[in-house]
Amino acid sequence: MEEPGTIYFTGTAGAGKTTFVRAFADWMKSAGYETTVVNLDPGSESTTLDPAVDVREWVQLADIQDEYGLGPNGAQIAAADMIALKIFDIKQAIDELKTDYVLVDTPGQIELFAFREASKAIVDALSGDRSQIAFLFDPALARTAAGFTSLLMLSATVEFRFRLPMLNVLTKADVLTADQLTELARWASDPGELYEAITRDSPTPDVQLSTELFRAIESLGPLAGLVPTSAKEGTGLETFYQSAQRVFAGGEDLDPSHAPSPEKGP
Numbered sequence: 001m002e003e004p005g006t007i008y009f010t011g012t013a014g015a016g017k018t019t020f021v022r023a024f025a026d027w028m029k030s031a032g033y034e035t036t037v038v039n040l041d042p043g044s045e046s047t048t049l050d051p052a053v054d055v056r057e058w059v060q061l062a063d064i065q066d067e068y069g070l071g072p073n074g075a076q077i078a079a080a081d082m083i084a085l086k087i088f089d090i091k092q093a094i095d096e097l098k099t100d101y102v103l104v105d106t107p108g109q110i111e112l113f114a115f116r117e118a119s120k121a122i123v124d125a126l127s128g129d130r131s132q133i134a135f136l137f138d139p140a141l142a143r144t145a146a147g148f149t150s151l152l153m154l155s156a157t158v159e160f161r162f163r164l165p166m167l168n169v170l171t172k173a174d175v176l177t178a179d180q181l182t183e184l185a186r187w188a189s190d191p192g193e194l195y196e197a198i199t200r201d202s203p204t205p206d207v208q209l210s211t212e213l214f215r216a217i218e219s220l221g222p223l224a225g226l227v228p229t230s231a232k233e234g235t236g237l238e239t240f241y242q243s244a245q246r247v248f249a250g251g252e253d254l255d256p257s258h259a260p261s262p263e264k265g266p
Helices: 017-030 061-068 072-085 087-095 110-114 117-126 145-162 178-189 191-201 207-220 237-248
Strands: 005-011 035-039 101-105 131-137 166-170
Touching: 005 017, 005 110, 005 237, 017 035, 017 101, 017 237, 035 087, 061 072, 072 087, 072 110, 072 117, 087 117, 110 117, 110 145, 117 145, 131 145, 131 237, 145 166, 145 178, 145 191, 166 178, 166 237, 178 191
Parallel strands: 005 101, 005 131, 035 101, 131 166
Antiparallel strands: none
16 A cells, blocks of 8 residues: 655644644545544644544643643643654554545644654654645735745745645635735745835835845745635635645656546635
8 A cells, every 4th residue: 555645734823724634634535535634732622623643642731731830831842742752652543544645733833843853753753755744824924025925934944844845825815805816826936026025015125134035035945836725615625635746746747546526616
């Protein structure tokens, strides 16, 4: 059996990671794919995700707070280290399910996923050759040039930390107008367009800083498009799947056996 494709979903708090994972898992099921949903957030209070493998079976945030007298932030840090110690048990639970795809919902606080050494160890242990990260762009931040650039840099930082292929995904696209979506698409594909927007929005731009910043963006290569999606309306999910599948295929065209029927809706 081919190794399952593993996708880690991360992004800033409020980007809608859990909602998107649930919607994408439902879409995958309707398209005929066996999918395992994994929750890696020990403090998750979501009742909608329904993960097949839940880190809270091994580590629970409330228990850590009570046992060690820690606040929420300190408990999250301790939890990350504890999860790393249990990661091979978690991996065994995932492997036993024999699935096509593994969708991993990461902690809501991106810094706990991106910058803890324990998280790097967790991802290394769970990842095979067919693994990637989906970085979710919150439209509330992405709709301004400065916010969009900040998200690009954060996405590039996550890619640098984990050394896995990255897909940038716009969530909640239904809250944006058609003109805003068009503008974001231009920013995501052309650094020149984004540079012009940054300098236009800033009355006294730091030219040297802006130039160096965009040189870094171009050299790191995060500008590889942005997939607009809406979990609420169910749009963009097939496009996201196709983009992810291309990454799994090493940039080649989709295998016809992995091409679902056309997505319904606009």
